[in-house]
Amino acid sequence: MDRFRFLAVAKRSMSSLNTASIPKTQKVVLINDVGDYDVLKYENYAVPSISDDEILIKNKFAGVNFIEAYFRKGIYPAQLPYLLGREATGVVVAKGQGVSNFEVGDKVGYLSGATFAQYTKYPAIGKIVKLPSNSSDEKMKLYTAALLQGLTALTFIHDAYEVKKDDYILFYAAAGGVGLIMTQLLKRKGAHTIAVVSNDDKKKLVEEFGAEYVINSSEGDILDKVLQITGGQGVDAVFDSVGKDTFETSLNALKIKGSFVSFGNASGPVTPFPLSKLSAKNIKLLRPQLYGYITEPADWKRYTEELLDLLESGELRILINKTYPLEAYQQAARDLESRKTTGKLVLEIPQ
Template sequence: MNRFRFISVAKRSMSSLSGSSMPKTQKVILINDVGDYDVIQYENYAVPLINDNEILIKNKFAGVNFIEAYFRKGIYPAQLPYLLGREATGVVVAKGHGVSNFQVGDKVGYLSGATFAQYTKYPAVGKIVKLPSNASDEKLKLYTAGLLQGLTALTFIQDAYEVKKDDYILLYAAAGGVGLIMTQLLKRKGAHTIAVVSNEEKRKLVQEFGAEYVINSSDEDILGKVLQITNGRGVDSVFDSVGKDTFEISLEALKIKGTFVSFGNASGPIPPFPPTMLSPKNIKFVRPQLYGYITEPADWERYSKDLLDLLETGDLKILINKTYPLEAYKQAARDLESRKTTGKLVLEIPQ
């Protein structure tokens, strides 16, 4: 029997919860403006009130993701002040009168905004999963580190481009959080991964995680190496999280009828381009986001179950590079965006 219980989407009522004894304020990470690291603030903020069909989660760990930089820089719009964060694990500390599927004390993992905070309110049905009651803090940290990026990797190699055995796949930022997960999943599918990294230390790491070929972009020609590896044919698909700087290389690296999966802006957004650029090789171009693949309850249940099973059995390894206290998120952001890290960064939330 599976030890995880999966929750699907439903509508919320708007009635209020009475008698809550929760603190009135909490510590959070937010931005009040767009810009550089100086707009990141560690502040006191109101603990959210919950309604009849919501739960209040006291967060233990939250994952750090590159998407926070896109909101901070104004690449993605946000209503200010904006609480950062996209995923967390924690414990249910209060529930609305209409909630029957969670109890106070339940350990949960979930996807949501505003998770760089001591408390997050969440609908009792949503992108949330109940975790084993005996899960240790280290296990909660593992679930946190694997949740968003693991689901991203799983859905992208199935739905954005369905990877098949013996496909040649060009994967950028292969030593990052998504990259290391995707490298393992591609190997499980029997694909030939051509991993792009920025130094020799990262080369060794992605080889340990299953990459068949590795290109060091600091001193090797990406396109030349791809064509050499594929005997001039090109790759079946590119998974490009870099954006502007690698766009044209990725187009050239694809074979006829290849698929370009663009899912990041690490070097900046791809400039507008005419669709006719795709015509010479009949290239498919997709710009996916995770939530489009897990909107339906059945899809959420399938993918979240697959991910947690992989984590529980140890078939999917998650490299946690470093754990920072919540108040040190600014340094975590600097480290991530300067490409100093590998794997996943996690924030520990003060209790």
């Protein structure tokens, strides 16, 4: 894929190019404390200086993810002040003099912290992909919406638990960003999807995206319905992004030798439990995170190429629910965490 060049370059010891045209301050969203939505601040912050081996990216779009809530609430530790954000697309506006694989003006998509900002510095070697020079704003928004959650879904169904044809797979928050992507990828692999949503509108949406079975969690017991669907056997694997509230249901929904993939804390962290709970059915329990599967350059290249191929071919649909201005992130967070949204939320960065 010569439109998407994956980046690896040796470090050089040189000074940065002239960045006189770059402002000294920028608008960002950050937290100075942990707590409720009121700790989210939209304010001025210094534009970072780059070293010889870094680039400075002027962001155009950033993706909204549930992980920001974990930092805001103190579930995940962070050094304060902490700039939020995990993924973005933008344009290279400055580069260190040791950087040879980027030019000013290159359009890029990347995974990084501190993307809820007008500018982000980034190493020349990193989780970054060069986008086509003719990428429109709408195309860059699509890449933003797909990058983190698409790679999460791809790696989890290959590496956390390798989904096989005819497997029964239970997963939650199926109308969300990861959920809609996982729905499509599981169907593509020939698995039987059992998707959990919270209302009938989301049920209809997930069915439109290809889910075979959809359970509305507000209408009866999830476990009973899973056992009915599987003839009492249970599922081969569970992908659980909810955490505390669904742990027991997920555990009981698994068949003998099933795999429990826990990757979120939407309802709070799982309450500590004795490992002996896994023994009755020889359950495998995993707590993966995306970066563990894309650390090696070959893995990053393989998974990113696969994701971009799926997007370009139209085999993978990405639903962007709403685009908010950066200054309205607090409302985006409220909407996401109140389960009012479907698909992906995106922030548009002021230029």
